[in-house]
Amino acid sequence: MTDSVLHEAVGNVSEIIKAEVFVHELPVRRVRRHGSGDVAGGVRNVFVRLEAACGATGWGEAAPWPVFTGTAEANFSALKHYLLPAILGGHAMEAPSLLADMDRRLVGHPEAKAAIDSALLDLAGQQLGAPAWMSLGGCYNRQLPLSVSLADPEVEADIDLVQRLLSEGVRIFKIKTGFLEHKDELIRLEQLVDAAGANSSVRVDYNQGLPCFDARRKLVDLDSFGFTFIEQPFAGRYLEQLAELRDHLKTPILADEAVFSLSDLHRTVGLRAADAISIKIMKCGGPRAGAQLAAAAEGAGLSTYGGDMFETAIAHAAGAHMICATKGFDLGCEFYHSTYHLERDLQSEPFWVKDGYVQVPDRPGLGIHVDEDRMRGEALASCVVN
Ligand SMILES: [Mg+2]
Known part of the structure; x- marks a missing residue:
């Protein structure tokens, strides 16, 4: 699309002239235990800043989990060498075309692509003076029910956390399991279900x-x-076995590690392997791809849950705008890491959790205020692409 056509369509836009990438190690408050291993000490995430000729900027985040999606090191390299050079000179308003080009240039790396999609949404919103959910089709729901996951190796610590969360309005809890002997697991589940009370999901x-x-x-x-x-x-690759298991249970099955893409969803639906899916921008490559997944899931009669990785407010915001703009997501969302898990965020204000809901703002773009001094001053590694 030419500049003159874009100017006629949306007014003051200008091309992307510079991109920066930052890698951070973000300390976490406590050990978290999962069926796929512990997360302890800190998590390593990658951040993207796009700058247009008019001075407007856009931020995005890649939050990989090595046992699930990929690594920070691989995403840093993908952004620096393959993806960001390809979008210089492009416009945020052309995001679908830029994102399709990225898929042609580099296989995989959905977290890096999610970071760029998020940054393009933020930049477009800054240029248009409109919230990111406008660029995704408008507002469906700006108050998103928050789910918080319980994964402390010490059950007493999680019982204390549940009491705090209940007092703050949270009514959805997800218990991480798969790391104890089954009989011990059942005892822990009973303790945590009792703590959550009858009015919680x-x-x-x-x-x-x-x-x-x-x-x-x-x-x-x-x-x-x-x-x-x-x-x-069990492992996401065993979809046939998941379908067989589902036939023997009353409790609905939700597929997470099994469904990254539309084609994964297609196969899951074909095998009748799940009742619901978790949609994470880090799996599918960004908010736009996530919204497509939600629509496809609804068409197949599946419920959807707004999942995340170990993210800061930047990726939380991108996911929250996606859910805000999308029908579906009837099982809540889990953007709790910024508030309850990270020692500190890279946003200069608390993430938007209130009374058990994520409250999506109407400020331009993603609506985040990045602490640029800390982003630049505390980065483990960084680069400029221009
Ligand atoms: Mg999961």
Whole structure:
């Protein structure tokens, strides 16, 4: 699209002239235990800043998890060498075309692509003076029910956390499982369900922690708890086995590690392997791809949940705008890391959690205020692409 056509269509836009990338190690408050291993000490995320000729900027974040999607090091390299050079000279208003070009240039790396999609949404919003949810089609719901995951190796610590969360209005809890002997797991589940109380929605997530071999024998014991869903009991590649398991359980099955893309969803639906999916911008490559997944899931009769990785407010914001603009997402969202898990964020104000809901703002772009001094001053590595 030419500059003159863009100017006629949307007024004051200008091309992207510079991109910067920053890698950060973000300390976490406590050890978290999952079926796929511990997260302790800190998480390593990558941040993108785009700058247009008019001076407007846009921020995005790649939050990889090495056992799930990829690594910060690979995403830093993908952004620096393959993806960002390709969007210099482009316009934020051409995002669908720029994102399609990225898929042609580089396989995989959905977290890096999510960072760029988020930064393009932020930049477009700054240039238009409109919130990112406008660029995604308008507002469906600006108050998103928050789910907080319980993953402390010490159950007493999680019981204390549940009490705090209940007092703050949170009514959705997801218990991470798959790391104890089954009989001990059942005792822990009972303790946490009791703490959450009868008015909460409680779910469990195995993060692929069970072998297929005896998953059915263990999971039928969970039916009596009345959990909202059981998430990803074993490795995502075993979709046929997931379909077979689903036939033997009353509790709905939610697929997470099994569904990154539209084609993954197509296969999951074809095998009748799940009742719901978790949509994460870090799996599918950004808010625009996530909204497409939600529409496809709804068409297949599946419910959707707004998942995330170990993200700061920047990626939380991109995911929240996606959900705000999209029908579906009837199982809540889990943008809680900034508020309850990270020692400190790179945003200069608290993330928008209030009374158990994420409250999506109407400020331009993603609506975030990045602490640029800390972003630049505390980065482990950085580069400029221009
Ligand atoms: Mg999960």
